[in-house]
Amino acid sequence: MLMTAAYGSSLSTEKVRLLRALIRDLKFLEKSKDKIHLELYTPNEKQQCSWQTLRCYLAEIGTLENDIEDEDVDNLRNIQKNLQGLMDLIPQGTGCKICEANDKKKFPAFHQDLSNFLISMLK
Secondary structure, three states: OOOEOHHHOEOOHHHHHHHHHHHHHHHHHHHHOOOOOOEEEOOOOOHHHHHHHHHHHHHHHHOOHHHOOHHHHHHHHHHHHHHHHHHHHOOOOOOOOOHHHOOEEEHHHHHHHHHHHHHHHHO
């Protein structure tokens, strides 16, 4: 089955693998979402700024390390590694806003927006 992304380009096998791994690892963090009380910059630009969006999510995910349960640290590191790997596979957009220009949201909303963004990249 051929999956296509925005602009009709086909998704590479590696990109699909990374996206599925990220979505799976984010599900593991879901149980901790009510225990994390941080507000995180949450991008609202989508496909045209995928690289910057991923970079922002990666930076914000890095701030969670001290606020998660010990058993979730490996999942968090996998998410960081896979976000970086995904960024390596897509081109940087232009004219996209910096991470700090986005609104801050509580972790449950951040988690949901990141999950939705990754799912949208699979389509």
